[in-house]
Each structure stands twice: as C-alpha cells, then as structure tokens.
Amino acid sequence: MKLADAVQDRTLRTIAEKVEQDIPVDQTDTRYMLATTNILDLGTIAQFVRRRLHGSIAYYGVNMNMNYTNICELRCPLCAFSCDESDEGSYVLSLDEVRERVKNAESSGIDEIHIVGGLHPRLKLDYFEGMLRCIREIKPDIFIVAFTAVEYDYFARLNDLPVETVLRRLIDAGVNAIPGGGAEIFSPHVRETIAPKKISGARWLEIMRIAHGMGLKTNATMLYNHHECVDDVVDHLFRIRALQDETHGFKTFVPLAFHETNTRIQAHRREATGYDDIRIYATSRVVLHNIPHIKALWMYVGEKMAQVLLNFGVDDMSGTYNNEKVVHAAGARTADYGSEGALRRVIMDAGMVPRRTTAGYGTKAGVTA
C-alpha cells in the first residue's frame, strides 16, 4: 500500500505524498504537523521515513556521562545544574578523579564517554587536553563525544585562540564527535529569556559549520516546552535542515523536553504531554529528512515514552548514561543510569531489533543483535 493511502487526514495525506516522493516538507506543513491531534497519521508518515533509513533497527549505547565542573560563568536561567564557585556543592574534577571515574565505568564495559560542563574561567585548554589524553590512555578505543559549541566558543575566547585551533587541538587529544547541546532554541527573543548570555543561535550554527568543515560529525538538539511558540520550533528545525543541506555534518537530532525544577524560569506551560512529545519527535523526523538519526533521551522523556517514540520516528534510544547530572538537577524523575539489558528489552518489546553503537554509529563486533 502507498504511504498516502494509509493516512486518513487530508492535509497529512498531502504531506505523505510529498514524503513518499522525497520532496522536503515546507513550513506550513510543519506547523500543521506540530498542531495535529491525529498522531497515528503523523506517526505513520514519520515511521515511513524512519523505516526507509533504518528498517526495524533501534540503536542504543553503553556509555558514561562526565560533567567535569558545575561552576559556570553564564548561570543561564534555564539551567539547574550550574552554580558559582562559592556555592556549596560546587566542584571541578581533577585529572585523578577523571581517571578514577573512567576506570570504574570501563570495568563495566563502556564504549563511549559524553563530556560537557560549565564555563569555568580558570580551566584552560591544557586541562581539557590532559583530560582527553588520560581517558584515551585508560581505554584507547573509547568514542569521545565532548564539549558543546558553547564550550568551544568559550575555550576560544578564554585562550585567545581561533575556534579552529581549539577544535584541532582537542581533536588531536582525542575528541571524536561533538554533542548537540547549547542549541536550545535559536529564536533570539526566547534565548534572551532562557539563556541571555549564551552564544546566539547564529554563532552555534557557525561553530557547527566549522566543525563539520574539519570532518567532525555532530549532534543537534532543540529544547522545547518552555517559552517558545510553534514558529520558533519551525525556525529551529529549518535552520538545522539548511545547514545540513550545506555540510552533511549532523548525525543525530535530539529534541529535549524542558524540565523547570530548580531553574530560574518558569515554563509557560505545564509538563509536556504525551501528545506534545510525539508531535515534536515525529515532526522532527519528517522535516529533518536529511539527518540520519532521531534520538530520544530516555532520561528526559521517560523510558516508557522513549519506547513509544520508537514507533513515531525515533531510531535511537540513547545510552546507559552512567552518572548523568544535568537533567536530574532539573528534576527529571528517571533513574540516572539504565542497564544495557533494560534498554534491549524495551527495544525488543516495541518490535525492533536492538543494535549497540556509539555516536559514530559504527557497530561493535560481537554485540550487534
């Protein structure tokens, strides 16, 4: 059966016809998808795109999270994780502590480490080079996803170096890919409220363009359900899609539901509903036809919703994330660690085939289902 024949809603059927013919959807289509209550038709379209790319494979990772410091100059209102140096609970990991954490996680067989932290004015580039080299010494084949575009911009300014030099030095020290954090929502008026001192959306995209030009693959995120309106979401998705058309450097798009506990902004609406989550993920899958993967971080949306999303365009359940701190500081009620067995069970129970991978999406011999 043709895709469009499986879709009842008239407007969604027109969108399905475009998708079937590989015609990119436009902004009007996107607004419609973001507002529809017909999630089954929307899911049918999103799933068509997902299956065309990945069949019934669903990816997951066995990884650890490392937040090297919670001290941050910016103190964005949206952030529940950061603090000032004088605050109780502030910390900076020493290289010995980094070593110990990686050794502990390594003994449980991780493939990947995800490193992000606050913008600390006394942590110079040699601290990060030392950290990366020490991780590589412990586990030479580990996949290192490290530092957001916001951190690269800060390192460049703090060390008085071009961002290209910072990227080159950190690639040489071990970085394999860049996480998608810091994108938030590009709309300047919303950014002014939720993260007024953070780099602009334009600068975030510029750093990604430079990184892609140097051969790095990166993720892109979008923070939703705070102060943004539908047009802000549409703008965000289309700016990501346009850069991807140019560079082909984004591997994965990761929508993130905002958690407001302990932040200094109040969301304009209540916690995202199930339909909100489904509309955002499924619409992202359809709009971002040129980005291979859509990832649902189970600790943001909950394990049950992440499982449902596997049938609404998502192909990556994210990883075990031993020791996640950022979203849990903002009140996420999920566990801060998921076992590999639990992730595989959730994927198989959704009728999918689990595949263990890293942010580079190379498969790991011997563990692919």
Ligand code: SF4
């Ligand atoms: S969101 Fe990032 S840049 Fe902003 S305060 Fe938190 S750690 Fe710092």
